[in-house]
Amino acid sequence: xxxxxQRVRHKTKSVSNRNRLTVFRSNNxxxxxxxxxxxxxxLASASSLEKSIKDKNLQRKEIAELIGKSIAKxxxxxxxxxxxxxxxxxxxxxxxxxxxDAARSEGLNF
Numbered sequence: 596x597x598x599x600x601q602r603v604r605h606k607t608k609s610v611s612n613r614n615r616l617t618v619f620r621s622n623n624x625x626x627x628x629x630x631x632x633x634x635x636x637x638l639a640s641a642s643s644l645e646k647s648i649k650d651k652n653l654q655r656k657e658i659a660e661l662i663g664k665s666i667a668k669x670x671x672x673x674x675x676x677x678x679x680x681x682x683x684x685x686x687x688x689x690x691x692x693x694x695x696d697a698a699r700s701e702g703l704n705f
Contacts, residue, residue, distance in 0.1 A: 598684070599684050600683050600684035603681060603682060603683060603684075604681060604683070607679045607680075607681045608632060610679075611679040612633075613677050613678050613679040613705075614629055614630060614631050614632070614638060614675060614678050614679070615629070615630045615632055615678065615679050615681045616628070616629050616630075616666070616670075616678040616679065616680050616681060616698070616703075616705065617629075617630055617681040617683060618680075618681065618682055618683055618685065618691055618694065619683065620685060620690060620691065623643075624642060624643040624644055625642065625643050625655075625658065625659055625662055625690060625694065626640070626641075626642040626643075626644075627640065627641050627642065627662055627663075627666045627694065628640045629666070629669075629670050629675070629678060638670070638673060638675070639666060639669040639670050639673060640666070641662050641665045641666040641669065642662065643658050643662060645665075648661055648662065648665070655690060656690065656693055659690040659691075659693040659694045659697070660693055660694070660697040661697075662694055662697075663693065663694040663695065663696070663697025663698040663700075663701070664697045664698070664700070664701050666698060666703075667697070667698040667699075667700075667701035667702060667703040668701060670703060671701070671702055671703065676702065676703060676704050677704045677705070678703060678704070678705050679705060680695055680705040682695075
């Protein structure tokens with residue numbers, strides 16, 4: 596029996612050949628990476644540990660929104676507008692949903 600993380604990652608990789616936007620959420624921080632699975636390279640990343648985000652005294656929901664907008668700007672600046680969203684072991688709910696919606700509002704397509 597596959598767990599949720601394996602199920603989501605398998606679907607993301609097999610159905611689409613787009614670059615993968617993956618999310619990791621710890622108890623204190625949120626991390627996002629754009630990964631090119633063909634070459635095994637991270638193309639862009641953003642997290643709540645970045646100085647520009649860390650210095651602001653914000654709520655977790657506001658931080659998730661800022662990270663979503665930040666990663667979208669970085670990805671679009673590289674000329675990529677279509678990605679596959681890999682939510683990992685997390686439900687599409689709460690901070691993950693806020694981050695995804697913020698990235699979509701900046702023009703990212705997934």
